[in-house]
Amino acid sequence: MxxxxxxxxxxxxxxxxxxxxxxxxxxxxxxxxxxxxxxxxxxxxxxxxxxxxxxxxxxxxxxxxxxxxxxxxxxxxxxxxxxxxxxxxxxxxxxxxxxxxxxxxxxxxxxxxxxxxxxxxxxxxxxxxxxxxxxxxxxxxxxxxxxxxxxxxxxxxxxxxxxxxxxxxxxxxxxxxxxxxxxxxxxxxxxxxxxxxxxxxxxxxxxxxxxxxxxGGKSPCIIGNDCDLAQAAVRIAHGKLLNAGQTCIAPDYLLLPRGREQAFEQAYRKAVAQLFPALAGNPDYAAIINQKHFNRLRNLAQQAESEGAHVQWLEVGPASASPASAAPGWGDAVQRQMTPALVWNVHSEMDIMREEIFGPLLPVISYDHLDDVVKAINAGERPLALYWFGQDVQQRDSVLRRTVSGGVTVNDTLMHVAHDNLPFGGVGSSGWGxxxxxxxxxxxxxQKGVFLQAKWSPAAWLYPPYGAKFERVMALLKRLH
Structure with missing residues (x-):
């Protein structure tokens, strides 16, 4: 039975x-x-x-x-x-x-x-x-x-x-x-x-x-030409490193105006140190959930490096640890507190640019024109989130009009999900509903539609048998519409 x-x-x-x-x-x-x-x-x-x-x-x-x-x-x-x-x-x-x-x-x-x-x-x-x-x-x-x-x-x-x-x-x-x-x-x-x-x-x-x-998906973060990098870096670092990047709406990759790479690297490094003065053993910096996911992230970084990318691990604080090291007294989990990294010189065929990262690795793509940004985003699947940093309203609105994403936060990250009057959901491969x-x-x-007919109804004029009366009623309805 x-x-x-x-x-x-x-x-x-x-x-x-x-x-x-x-x-x-x-x-x-x-x-x-x-x-x-x-x-x-x-x-x-x-x-x-x-x-x-x-x-x-x-x-x-x-x-x-x-x-x-x-x-x-x-x-x-x-x-x-x-x-x-x-x-x-x-x-x-x-x-x-x-x-x-x-x-x-x-x-x-x-x-x-x-x-x-x-x-x-x-x-x-x-x-x-x-x-x-x-x-x-x-x-x-x-x-x-x-x-x-x-x-x-x-x-x-x-x-x-x-x-x-x-x-x-x-x-x-x-x-x-x-x-x-x-x-x-x-x-x-x-x-x-x-x-x-x-x-x-x-x-x-x-x-x-x-x-x-x-x-989920590849949620882009766009830096405008007039962006205050110091402020943006803190907000991007917070969105990227909250829960060690294990967030479906975390910024997945960064689109940065060419020529501002060094300035952003310095600002981001400072932001990471501000948020997490130490990494290993710091309970505010979450561990990757398990060894399988940690290994997946490490493999993404290694595969990108093997194809020409530069992985820049951001060691911060005296107790900072490399991805493979452990701090004593915290058990195995501290080994999974992955050091944040910026990943430079990436291209679209790398796994790190094809898969949702879901960790503290942030690929950076330099761009020359905003049209290139829109084309790059629209070449992929529609993302769950999109982030814009900058004060130029025309540029901002141009990007928002020409791209489709589940939700958007301007000059910050993650915050649209905290607003209870905004719908939270994806579009296309990032979800529906x-x-x-x-x-x-x-x-x-x-939502059940209910129609309450009156005691007298003009709908009876449209009942068969159809004839001259029906034609007059239909002619009147056509004029009314």
Missing amino acids: HLPSPWQQAFELQYQASRQHVDVPELVRRERLLRLQKLLHEHGTTLAAAVQADFGVRSPQLTEMADFMVLRTMLQQTLRQLKRWMRTQRVWTPLHLLPAMARIERQPLGVVGIISPWNYPLQLALGPAIAALAAGNRVMLKPSELTPHTSAQLAHVIGQFFSPEEFCVIQGDAQVASQFAGLPFDHLVFTGSTAVGRKVAMAAAQHLTPTTLEL AYHGEHGFLRFSH
Whole structure:
């Protein structure tokens, strides 16, 4: 006898609950969000410690800023705006359909599945869940197997605050994730690489499950001719080195006006030292998640060097370490605190310019004309993020008009994702669908169009049998339009 798997049983429980309780009142949604808020308040320290255990080196302060602060802001805005988001929307009715009325009702989809990544294991697991719960859905979460301590702790605390038919966590490896993606969810959210995103989309397609895919790609950072390099370097270094570059919207490569290479190198080196006075053993500078990913980054640098690039490792501080060395007393994880590097003389055929880097390596491409920048960006896949540094509004707007990206931050990095009223999502190979704020609420809601016919309706004039009366009505409608 073949017994259903635990995740199939969990799905069936949530599916039946979602069909038996289609109408989810505001009070119920709000109470679930408040429970999640309480969970973060009471177990934040434990969850941050679990993240630290998974990375080996990652300070609780980094998790507080990059995970918890984002989640708290999301919850506050959602609780404040929930009533407005849930309202039925009255829509204008065209003249030929009067005196009928029409409206849009926002309903829960049902069961939302979330496959979350390891790099921000709390924010990217619970962020989509906030939007899905606000929209009245049930949620099943499959966190990453690369952060087992965090995943286990999430399963434990969510099980304390939510019943299984409301919100549950499924743990397991990549095979479990593959089977999870094949469940007939009402919506499936995946955050991760483009390659895995394709597999998730194919698995979901078997059940015509709509998806939101938050992927990655080569996010460019453009320096304008009038840019203040000292200020820009600090902001670029922060965006590139936050979580050691393991951020989907981190600047992936830099486009720099020719002739400013030495000035930028000096400014960037100074910025790195300002942010991280020491690297090895510094808990503010996260370790690469595991040895496999560290080796991948090292191989990208070595392959670029073998093809003519110059990799400039930025050693800073007395305790700084080379990529292969370790500081005593910090265990194996300190060996994965990769030294930041600028990579010069790169070309488009190098792996470092073909793959998403997801680490502290920053390739630099010199350009002569802004048109060359636009052509270079448009020659590749559409990026998840784009960054512009400079004060020339015409140049800035020209670049933004002529390129397509998931989102943009001007004169800084990462910050568009922190603005709750901006949609966060990709385009093309960097993903599809967006959430955050009302955009997330709508993503996980069904907008049902409702037409309310009046007691007397002119539509009867268009019923058969068609004849002279029909022709007169149609002639009148044509004139009105």
